[in-house]
Amino acid sequence: MATEYDADIVMYVAMMGLCPTIALFGIVSNIINIIIFIKTGFSESITVSLLGLAISDLLALVFVVPFIAFSNPIMLHSDDHPFNSIDVIFLAITFPYSAFTRITCLITAFVTIERCLCFVLPLRVKTLLTPRRSAIVICAIFAITLCTLIPPHLAAKLDWRHDTRRNKTIYGLVFKRKDSAQLMEIRTIMTLSIQLFSFFALVVSNIALAITVKRQAKWRASSGAAGIQQNGQLQQNSVENAADSTMSRNRRLARMIQLLSFIQFVTFLPSTLFYLVALGLPEFSMYGKYRNEYKSCWPSATVLQCLNSSLNIIFYYRMNTRFRNRMAKMFKKGATRIFPANANTMDNTVETISQRPRPR
Template structure:
């Protein structure tokens, strides 16, 4: 079989300075947008590196007697890795760095080694968040059985399986993107870039894999988090109504019996309720920040011209960088949720940084 090695675009570095006919965003507008969003994204990423490093240290200090600590540690690891990759990917599309005469093409190399891998890790984050949300739902629906099913070993296996399920197919789908040396006549220099090995079979195979891995997989994770979050919110509202009705009834048994119709099927302890609220907060931030990324992939599937090599490449880069910035925000703010809503986390945090303890360890 003869392989035809083709270049995805004539010169990706022209994306930042050229306008495409029919595109909604001009090259000059894209330049300003990328300059602004890249700077903000880098700020959030640097914050994410710091906050997630602290999260990892705190969860290790807390230990793994509770399965939730294992999944939250996995979430922190995913967030930390995604911030590192996004720092590199954002740097490669930052005006000034991308225009510099470097020994490689920043946009091409950054798209493959930064942005592409960051999307991969983001899928891991989505599925870890989905598992955390789903686990809380099971703890409410079948609290006695879930303790036997979801153990420390089970949670660890699931976290590893999520990584394999997201990384493995990615390698199979993108192995044909290879590094090559390209000669640039304008610079009279040979630099490192990226190209794709193309055959009709591989093109069809990649289209199918992109639909399954790039569209269906992240959307299923997103919908799972959304459904589980809605369920948890509804349950907490019903539980709150029931508690208020019991409090208003006081010691009157008749009032207590009358309010029993508001009681959820399974009541949970205050400690479990705080954990549910924490999960809802994490999931809500994920939903808000992951929505732009989901919309990007949906538009890529519906409109073939909406991608980095398409007719509307400028619009794609604008929307994509905004979605990357939103993902960076999501990866950097969980520490504030843990600290404000988790007593054990807050105490471990204070001990680690030798601060005065105001709360007793529970």
Template sequence: MEPIVTLSAFSEIDNYESSINDVAMYFTDEITNIFLMINFACLCGLISFLGIIANIINLIIFYRQGLNTTINIGFFSLALSDLCSLVLQQVFNVFVNLRLSNSDVPVVFVEIQFLTATLSREMFTTITSLITVYITAERCLCIVFPLQVKQMISLRSTIVVMIVIFAVTLLSPIAIYSTSYLEWKFYPNINRSFLSMGYKDNFETCEVVSYFIHAIVGLVSYLAVVIFTLILIYKLQEKHTFYRKANLNQDKTRSLSKRDRTTMATVVLIATILIVCFIPAGILCIMSFLEPEFNVRDKYHNMFYCLWSFAMLFESINSSVPIVLYLRMSTRFRTQFRLLFYRCLCPIESSVIKNKTW
């Protein structure tokens, strides 16, 4: 028996398409250029520049502290991923500036930046989210299983996990790169040839699947960070209550309470920053999966660009702010920071912090 398709079903589809069209009509070329100028040329450019400097500092400090603990390896890998993401963001910003300046260079900047900067940048933002999950999970295990954690998470296993995260994520867009290429296209209306993207037959399918996988990985990462954070907070509160009931020394109890509060504040900030800054990109990936024409080439290209300008701005902020958390939460990091930049103003015996870690 044939399935019955009612008129109401067609009406719902028409209303859905009509609502998208109503929103898309506000994203004119002029409005799009304004958003790109503000978010990419100004805000992202400044934040990425400062973030690159901050992550270079992070790499130097964690390397000097020594990559001999799992947490230092995690933070070093996070800084490396954030640095690569911000460098590619700056490359992306250059393409946007060339496009807005109406440069006479025979290049379709929107398509070239997609292949050279956008895909690579999104890979490193995914790496950042996965490393954040690992760091949060490790801190959770340290509290839940303090005696067994060294057997559960070793230095070698952490290095292997970091390598696997980088390798698998960097190899993930092979399908898109294998179905696209650069070519010279002739445009009869202006009688010129431009360097742009060429596509194979299955490119759109690979692109949609890639957006879907990226959205799923992002969603799983957010949920994992939230779950691990909630477990960590619960266990810390449980320990704090136990120590108070055991009538331990007042100074020790007070010190433990301060340490607990600092740890909880750190993981809550990590989770909050990750969720707030990465949710917009996850939503847009889902939109691209649900609406095939929501991309840089088709019907909703202006809306796509405007919304992604905000998502990429948030991701740039996420990659730039860890140094603030480190300086606020870690005494050893602050000491190394002073040694690196204020040796003359704040003389500190280098032997005090030699071989010390996070």
């Protein structure tokens, strides 16, 4: 069994060593994502969905900041503060953070289903998934998942109470009802159900997406070969070129979504297992018999979830040309405002180099 010292070491390494850097990068990167998606416009439903994903990631990482602040040794072990840090973390921080991370899971599952429909029903997807309908789905995901905050806040609150160890009145967790334990268990079941549903949707939609992409690639290859045999050469008109371009773009988007889904599955698997353990073993909690094991496991899961919320910008930049161009344009405009003389000089240099005659 883990000791309190072991649990504190894990918490310090995770929350004071790893999370600050990851959370800072994630907050900045998701703000950039939001700006770029807004500037791109909402003519496509995928942009609306990715904007919702960036907002949920940003809100989750914002709650990591007070999590880090209340997890430092001074806050945890000092008796001078008029509050209990663990109680504040438990009720005011971990529950909202968990809700926003589950929103991320559901939106990722929705985006995967959306990309799958682009291949399964290419002629109807534009009418089935309009930007307006995607926005309604994203708002519904936020509303439904935030309902998981109701049971714990019905069960407990932060209020002044007497601390027997300190022998003074402090601001901490107070259970309001006799059925508080049952309400906490209901919240665990709700959160676990959302997590398992998103995992199921991710797995099924990714399998369907992979099969459909492979079938369409074979069909394009066979139709191209048939065209060559029939006409002696491949006749490509503007319509075919446009179709090929759209298909290529959809394949790139599909690969990006599959990669995001895989990373989410890996990073959220530990927390899902911890919820299953908590459901079968109620003492595995912040205030139960296995509280040291609980405090040792969850910081590690938090680090993985922070990674999932922070890395999206890297995949968008590497796998989406439109996002890359928007990002380069945005930073170029910012550099022009900060360093106007240097930016003009750089633009003139680039223009001069581009006008030089190329060797034949």
